[in-house]
Amino acid sequence: MLTGLKSLVRKATSLLASPKAQTYPIIIPRSEHSLSRQNLSPNAVKVLYRLNSAGYDAFLVGGCVRDHLIGMEPKDFDVVTNATPEEVHSIFSNSRLIGRRFKLVHVTFGREIIEVSTFRANSAQDEKAASHNTSLKGKDSARSAHGIVLRDNVYGNIEEDAERRDFTFNALYYNVQDFSIHDYCGGLKDIENKQIRMIGDARQRYQEDPVRMLRAIRFAGKLGFELEADTAAPIKEMAHLLDHIPPARLFDEVLKLLGSGNGIATFALLRQYGLFRYLFPDTEALLQSGWKRDDIDPEAFILQGLKNTDDRIQSGKTTAPYFLYAILLWPSVCLRQEEFQNQSMPSTPALHQAANMVLDNQVASTAIPRRFSTPMREIWDMQYRLPKRYGKRAFLLLEHPRFRAGFDFLLIRELSGTKLDDLGAWWETFQHATENEQRDLIKSIDNRTSEKEGPKKRRPRRRRKSNGKGSQTAQDTSTRDTSNE
Incomplete structure (x- = not known):
């Protein structure tokens, strides 16, 4: 699968070199990649089409796209959309709203759950900037005294959503309308280089959520990738922040x-x-x-x-x-x-x-x-x-x-x-x-x-004192078979 990825990276590089495409996203058309609906959960595809039919944008994002390109079987199919959680919940009768820190919708199909989230803006960078962003549909965020994001329900557009994701290879989006893959942060190149790279300043991103350090290690162990130098550098120094999780x-x-x-x-x-x-x-x-x-x-x-x-x-x-x-x-x-x-x-x-x-x-x-x-x-x-x-x-x-x-x-x-x-x-x-x-x-x-232990020692027989009334009992005791004692 990584062999096919090289052609994707070459395609992405040529697009960036073109005068007409100087910035991300890089859009890889269906003819240039191998991910198809056959590789996807049918229930996830249903969710995408239902959201599209209701007039919303919807994409598969993150692990399912990344794992396919790496050559692993996708397992988790997460959907992201410009519909708010309440709007998603109203569309699917088989859904429920969950979470306070990050409000999500779980759409249930038997034992399979498709997680649907709304495009988010990176509110933790600058709350004042977020308050002036006209694309935001909601402004609900909070941080702890240590700078950890406690609640982040500031909604934005897909570009902002990509920037607030943790690693570059998790900012890959699959569009079911034209079957294209959208690379917003250079994830394709990092997959080819077998590298884990934090989006944005690693120190700040770990401060916002120290669990990202654990996620970096988990991906390194799971994928066999190396941590990019700037991504790895702050971890030892900032590991103590896990005490506040x-x-x-x-x-x-x-x-x-x-x-x-x-x-x-x-x-x-x-x-x-x-x-x-x-x-x-x-x-x-x-x-x-x-x-x-x-x-x-x-x-x-x-x-x-x-x-x-x-x-x-x-x-x-x-x-x-x-x-x-x-x-x-x-x-x-x-x-x-x-x-x-x-x-x-x-x-x-x-x-x-x-x-x-x-x-x-x-x-x-x-x-x-x-x-x-x-x-x-x-x-x-x-x-x-x-x-x-x-x-x-x-x-x-x-x-x-x-x-x-x-x-x-x-x-x-x-x-x-x-x-x-x-x-x-x-x-x-x-x-x-x-x-x-x-x-x-x-x-x-x-x-x-x-x-x-050696041969067992025979315990001495205990003789009961005769009290006149119990003479028969004493006799019985004295003649009892003691071979098993």
């Missing part, structure tokens, strides 16, 4: 960053640019300290967990958000548990206390809903229950709703170097064995344990 928003960003199939590369970039510490402060501090012990190498464990997640996603399987978070926080749980045990606390209460402390610390950075924190605790607890396979315990554990997640977690521990006496292989065999074979497996564990 609501933890609930950062929770979602972590899932996009590390749970989208490129977790290992993204993890390395987050640490390289000093961003990971603002998402997982305890984990980063532990990694920096170099702490490890015989049963866990924190960095090796996290990398193995991310590899497992990447492999699953790339093979079309799903992953649970709580599993990803359980991996990233497990080393901290182990460290805290060790500290509590050093204070003479038994291992299981120490584990529970450690889990409470780690989760309490983490929610200050990225909020973790209770529906996720509960299974995380269960997965961690399962690591101390899975070795206890005696009697009926193995059968009961197999029926536990969190068994599979706990077992997968156990395998990651083993793959990262933790020695667990082939516990993972035992449970793998046990799951697929017949009932008789399962009982034999349990017996083998019982026998092995007996050999390690």
Whole structure:
């Protein structure tokens, strides 16, 4: 696909060199590119045509255009229009208005949601200029004391909308009326150069929304692109601004960053640019300290967990958000548990206390809903229950709703170097064995344990004192078979 992109870039360059076209946008006609309606969501196309029929301009924008040109399958189909959210909502009965920070419309088609936004002006640059812009349909914006845009519903035209987007390759628009692609900021050239470039002054754009730093890293990890020098330069210095982003928003960003199939590369970039510490402060501090012990190498464990997640996603399987978070926080749980045990606390209460402390610390950075924190605790607890396979315990554990997640977690521990006496292989065999074979497996564990512990000592028989009335009971007790005691 990038080979075809070179011809697009040559076409764009020739247009810019022409005396008749000295400025953007560069409009690439259908004959010059490969994106067609067959590559698009039919529901997104319906939304475009419906808006056009109602007299509004409408374009597909951003990721779906970018990904096609790169050679990836488009997944998210976002529509932008000059209709206000209220006007869009009135056109589609299957829609709802959402958002305060950015007011949007979600048009629902079964399980697919097409997001529709209104052309916006970059109000954060100069609110006075925005107030004098006659093309604006609304003026609703606000910033925090740190300069972060809290609300941005200042509407404008398509040129202004392109300028306020984050990266050049996200300012590519597809027009369904003539099937052309509109490049407003040089995105085609940057895609060809495999480069991520911020539109406008990077420092100012990060100040407006610090999450853009995370988006830059996410695209670098996902696409394998390099950050353009001016785009990369301010990140380490401005990373602290993430402290002013609501933890609930950062929770979602972590899932996009590390749970989208490129977790290992993204993890390395987050640490390289000093961003990971603002998402997982305890984990980063532990990694920096170099702490490890015989049963866990924190960095090796996290990398193995991310590899497992990447492999699953790339093979079309799903992953649970709580599993990803359980991996990233497990080393901290182990460290805290060790500290509590050093204070003479038994291992299981120490584990529970450690889990409470780690989760309490983490929610200050990225909020973790209770529906996720509960299974995380269960997965961690399962690591101390899975070795206890005696009697009926193995059968009961197999029926536990969190068994599979706990077992997968156990395998990651083993793959990262933790020695667990082939516990993972035992449970793998046990799951697929017949009932008789399962009982034999349990017996083998019982026998092995007996050999390690040596012969059991027979407890002395207890004689009950005779009280006259209970002489028969005393006799029964003294003659009882004690072979199993």
